[in-house]
Amino acid sequence: MTETIDQHQEGKRDVTFRVFRFNPQVDSKPYFDDYTISAERGITVLRSLNYIKEHVDATLSFRAFCQAGICGSCSMRVNGISKLACTSQVWEELDKCREPGIIKVEPLRSMPMIKDLIVDMDPLVDKMKRYANWIESTMPLDEMGKKEFLVSEEEFHRYDKATDCILCASCVSECSILRANKEYVSPAVLLKSYRMNVDSRDSIHDIRLAELVKDHGVWDCTHCYRCQESCVKSIPIMEAIHAIREDALECRGPKDTSGAKHAEAFMEDIEKKGKLVEATLPIRTNGMIWTLRNLLPMAMKMIVKRRTPPPPPLVKSAKGIKIFRAMFREMTEHVKQDHQKSHKK
Amino acid sequence: MKRYAYYLSCINESMTKELDRSIDFWQKDLGLEFVKLHEGTCCGGSNLDYVSPKHFALVNARNIALAEKMGLDLIVSCNTCLMTIRTAKKKLDETPALKQEVNDILKQEGLEYRGTSEVRHLLWVLVDDVGLESIKAKVTVPLKNYRIAPFYGCHILRPSTVLGRDNPLAPSSLDQLIEALGGQTIPYEHKNRCCGFHTLLVAEEESLNVAAEALEEAINAKADFIVTPCPLCHTVLDGYQSKALKQANIDSSIPVFHISEMVGLALGYTAKQLGIKRHIVC
Ligand code: SF4
Ligand code: SF4
Ligand code: FES
Numbered sequence: 001m002t003e004t005i006d007q008h009q010e011g012k013r014d015v016t017f018r019v020f021r022f023n024p025q026v027d028s029k030p031y032f033d034d035y036t037i038s039a040e041r042g043i044t045v046l047r048s049l050n051y052i053k054e055h056v057d058a059t060l061s062f063r064a065f066c067q068a069g070i071c072g073s074c075s076m077r078v079n080g081i082s083k084l085a086c087t088s089q090v091w092e093e094l095d096k097c098r099e100p101g102i103i104k105v106e107p108l109r110s111m112p113m114i115k116d117l118i119v120d121m122d123p124l125v126d127k128m129k130r131y132a133n134w135i136e137s138t139m140p141l142d143e144m145g146k147k148e149f150l151v152s153e154e155e156f157h158r159y160d161k162a163t164d165c166i167l168c169a170s171c172v173s174e175c176s177i178l179r180a181n182k183e184y185v186s187p188a189v190l191l192k193s194y195r196m197n198v199d200s201r202d203s204i205h206d207i208r209l210a211e212l213v214k215d216h217g218v219w220d221c222t223h224c225y226r227c228q229e230s231c232v233k234s235i236p237i238m239e240a241i242h243a244i245r246e247d248a249l250e251c252r253g254p255k256d257t258s259g260a261k262h263a264e265a266f267m268e269d270i271e272k273k274g275k276l277v278e279a280t281l282p283i284r285t286n287g288m289i290w291t292l293r294n295l296l297p298m299a300m301k302m303i304v305k306r307r308t309p310p311p312p313p314l315v316k317s318a319k320g321i322k323i324f325r326a327m328f329r330e331m332t333e334h335v336k337q338d339h340q341k342s343h344k345k
Numbered sequence: 346m347k348r349y350a351y352y353l354s355c356i357n358e359s360m361t362k363e364l365d366r367s368i369d370f371w372q373k374d375l376g377l378e379f380v381k382l383h384e385g386t387c388c389g390g391s392n393l394d395y396v397s398p399k400h401f402a403l404v405n406a407r408n409i410a411l412a413e414k415m416g417l418d419l420i421v422s423c424n425t426c427l428m429t430i431r432t433a434k435k436k437l438d439e440t441p442a443l444k445q446e447v448n449d450i451l452k453q454e455g456l457e458y459r460g461t462s463e464v465r466h467l468l469w470v471l472v473d474d475v476g477l478e479s480i481k482a483k484v485t486v487p488l489k490n491y492r493i494a495p496f497y498g499c500h501i502l503r504p505s506t507v508l509g510r511d512n513p514l515a516p517s518s519l520d521q522l523i524e525a526l527g528g529q530t531i532p533y534e535h536k537n538r539c540c541g542f543h544t545l546l547v548a549e550e551e552s553l554n555v556a557a558e559a560l561e562e563a564i565n566a567k568a569d570f571i572v573t574p575c576p577l578c579h580t581v582l583d584g585y586q587s588k589a590l591k592q593a594n595i596d597s598s599i600p601v602f603h604i605s606e607m608v609g610l611a612l613g614y615t616a617k618q619l620g621i622k623r624h625i626v627c
Contacts, residue, residue, distance in 0.1 A: 080534075081514060096515070176539040180554035220548040222555070223391050223425075224539035225503035229513055238504065242395035249396060259547045266392045270404060274386035276355040285546040294549065298588060302360075305623050307584070309359035316358075319383040320454070324407070327450045331403045334446065338399075 011041035015090055017048060019060065020106040023115050030113075033057070034102075039090050045105065046074050046085035049117075062117035069232070072166035075173070076117045077106040082170035084232050108173035110182065124169060127185060131211050133192040138203040149201050162195035162240055164233040171227035171237060183216040187227035187237050190218060194240035197247065209248060218244045219259020258285050271328050274318030278309035347474055350412035350462070351379035352430070354423035354576065355387050360584070361576040363620025364422060367605040368467070370619065371612045374483055375475050379420060384411055388429040391500070391543065399446075405433030406447045406458035413462045422467040422605070424575035425543075428500035430464050431507050466501055468574045468604055469510055472518045477525040485613040487527025491570065493607075494533045494563035495519040496582065498575040502537055513537060519574060522604065526611035531566050535559040540578040545585070550592070556581045557593035570600040572607050579603055583624050598626050 014036055022030035035052045046064055053060050062085070064074040069087040078088050079096045085105075093103050111119040139147065171187040178184045193212055197205050212218045221241050228237040245263065248256065254264035262285040269277045282291040302308045309315075318324065357365045372379055385408050393401040408430060412419035421427040437444045438460050448457050471480065502513040511518050516537055520530045538559060541552030560582060563571050573579050581589070583601040590597065601624065602610075609619040621627055 176541070176555050177544070177548070177551050179558075180541070180551040181548075184551070220544055220551060222539060222541055222544040222548075222552065224499045224543075226499070226539065229503045229505060236504075246395040246398075262546055263392045263396050266387070266389055267396045267400065270387050270389065270393065270400070275358070276387045276390065278355065278359050282546055298584065301625055302584065305625060307360050307623060307625070318386045323454050324384075324386060327403065327407075327453055328400060330450050330453075331397075331400050335397060335399050 012038060014101070015039040015048070015094065016102045017045075017052065018102050018104045019049075019052075019116070021060075021116055022113055024113065032104075033060075041091050043090050044086055045078055045088040045090060045093065045103070048090055049085060049105070060117075061115045070166060072168035072232075075108055075168035075170045075232070077104075077108060077173065079104055080106075082108055082173040082230050084168060084170070087232070108169055110173055110175065110178045111169065119169075121169065123182070124167075124172060124186065124188065127189045128192060131185065131189055131193050132204055132208050133189065133196055135196060135199060135202045136204045138201055151200065155198070155200055158198045159195045161235050162191055164235055165191055165195075166233060168232055170230050170232050174226040174230040176224045176226055177220055177222055181216065181220075184220055185212070185217050187221075187241070190221070190244060191235065191237050191240045194244050197244065206251070209244075209251060212244055213248050213252060213257050213259070218248065219257055219262075261285050271325060272317075273315055274321050274324055275315055277312050277315050279311050279315075346376055346378050347470075348378045348380065348417055349420040349470065350415055350417040351381050352385055352388075352408065352419055352421045352426060353381060353383065354421070354426045355390075356423060356576045356580065361579055361603070363623050364576050364579075364603045364605050367603065367609045367614075367619040368422070370609050370614045371605075374612055375471070375480065375608075377470070377475065380415065380417065382408070382411055382419070388426045388433075391425050391429050394429070394432065399443075401429075402433055402436060402443055403447050403450060405430050406437055406444070407451055407454070407456060409434060409460075409462055409464060410451060410456040410458045413459055414456060416462075418463045418465055420465055420467055420470055422574070423577060424466070424498045424500035425577055427464065427466050428504075428507060434460070434464055435507055466510070466574060468501065468518055468522065471604070471608065472522055477521055480522070480525045480608075484526055484611045486611055488523070488607070488611050489527045489529075491528045492531050492566075492568050493523050493528045494531055494566065494568040494571045495523060495536050496533070496540070496559060496563075496571050496573040496578060496601075497537050498573055498578040499537075499539050501574055519572070519604070523572065523607070526607060528607075528611075531563075531568050533562060533566065533568075535562050540573075540575075540581040542577040542581045545581065552581070553585060553589040553592050556585060557589040557595065560586060560590060560599060561593065561595055564595070564597045564599050568599065570602055572602045572604060574604045576603065583626055586626050600624065600626050 016034050016036045018032050018034050021033050035056050049062055065071040067086045069084055074085040076085055107117045108119045114120050175187050178186055193208055196202050249260055254260050265284050282295055386404055389401050497516050497519055502511055505513045523530045539555050541555030544552045579601055606619045606621055
């Protein structure tokens with residue numbers, strides 16, 4: 001024990017990297033290899049992997065390029081969390097090990113494996129294409145190069161943070177819904193769609209939005225915030241997701257999809273009662289047939305246990321609802337005025 | 346006696362009534378007094394913020410202002426209500442113009458949002474205000490034979506810029522509470538994962554997959570029960586449990602408790618008193 005402490009102070013110690021190995025051409029299933037190297041304070045996980053590849057095991061495969069947190073290619077799971085290997089300090093990771101002194105290194109989740117720590121980015125690229133995440137210019141072709149595109153500072157701030165994304169896919173690997181269904185759009189794709197949709201130079205906002213509200217799109221996000229929490233560039237991804245939803249409600253209307261209906265129900269109920277009317281929420285979201293087919297068996301169990309939410313007439317309004325409603329409606333007037341102002345602009 | 350304003354979450358008034366009821370049994374034992382906020386309204390459940398950001402600010406400024414009027418902190422026992430109201434608070438505190446606009450309307454009810462009351466979770470009150478040692482001293486029926494899986498849920502941890510009490514990657518407050526009550530926490534990978542609640546009505550299959558994974562790990566680890574500080578997580582993990590496990594082809598089951606029930610059990614109240622029989626799985 002004293003020896004480890006001494007080593008720690010000296011700034012050099014033995015560290016074991018437990019690395020996920022899998023070569024689909026020869027291995028029937030994945031396994032882990034342990035590499036113990038002497039590591040100095042200040043060394044990153046990527047430098048350690050480079051050392052292992054050069055001096056211990058040349059067959060170990062991983063992607064990396066810039067070594068400075070810019071290119072996004074070295075994303076992997078270190079001690080269970082998706083992040084960039086080139087910006088992760090070994091010394092900091094040592095504090096997070098489940099087994100003392102052993103740093104676990106695995107590939108990103110929810111993406112097809114290619115070899116060892118390398119995953120296939122193609123499904124992600126395909127989704128970027130499916131949601132048309134590029135700019136189709138509003139400027140006619142013959143004016144290109146002759147005229148300037150002026151972007152206001154206000155507009156720039158709307159996508160400033162979103163353009164920090166380096167497409168490392170850490171957020172994609174941590175996403176709860178993608179893990180449950182590989183068809184799901186993915187957080188990085190939503191972020192990029194948001195970025196394109198708020199750009200005044202772009203002309204295909206409506207096409208993109210129409211795709212985003214379909215199945216496996218923006219309404220399937222379950223608000224778990226795992227993407228945002230794991231983003232290596234600290235981008236508030238959920239703000240982008242919320243903004244797409246707000247935009248969808250405004251442009252396509254609250255009755256457009258089940259997701260939109262579900263969201264709008266909160267607004268309705270709060271205005272009416274100050275409380276959510278849970279009993280009818282499934283019907284208002286998905287209609288009577290869906291509700292009967294999907295929820296009836298469970299509702300029966302809940303009735304037995306007296307867990308069913310009360311029917312609408314029995315939902316007690318919050319105390320003092322009259323004055324609350326008046327204030328709520330006054331805010332509705334404010335919002336209307338805001339809209340008029342912004343449309344005039 | 347420590348006094349707090351207690352926020353009434355919609356779900357605790359309808360589907361998970363046992364949560365608030367079980368607190369009533371033991372609040373005095375731990376020197377706590379929760380004053381129920383009957384004038385409070387639905388926080389918008391992490392939806393109103395994008396449906397209408399301004400109504401979202403108004404509604405939650407009012408919820409907090411009601412507590413401020415009493416000079417008390419606002420205590421919440423649903424993760425999503427906690428995250429939602431704290432998000433609004435942050436917005437209001439950072440945006441003077443919004444705060445002004447909202448306060449101009451709140452005047453009608455004689456209310457003003459000042460930003461003086463904290464918005465905190467019941468779990469934090471137990472661990473940080475009552476304290477683990479005081480809780481330990483009150484335990485009459487230690488949970489010593491139980492292996493317990495702590496399921497924190499998302500919105501008590503993330504976004505950490507809004508929550509900030511626990512490390513979202515390695516939370517510990519719930520584990521500490523379990524241990525103070527004499528129980529044994531199990532290592533549980535899903536402790537900081539998602540239950541899938543917020544898409545139950547929009548993407549049911551995905552939501553149930555998410556829930557099934559969390560249930561499966563606890564079952565495989567031979568936990569006696571799962572405990573969660575969130576009634577929405579409870580609704581999925583208990584109410585939708587059989588559906589989720591069926592979808593994942595798992596033939597088993599596991600009870601899920603609210604923290605208020607777990608505390609009640611350790612302080613000597615019966616499962617019947619606490620309403621545990623109302624759960625779908627028990
Ligand atoms: S918040 Fe939505 S997009 Fe982000 S990880 Fe969770 S489900 Fe995925
Ligand atoms: S949003 Fe953040 S975590 Fe996701 S790909 Fe972009 S930089 Fe990486
Ligand atoms: S190597 Fe480029 S981001 Fe790590």
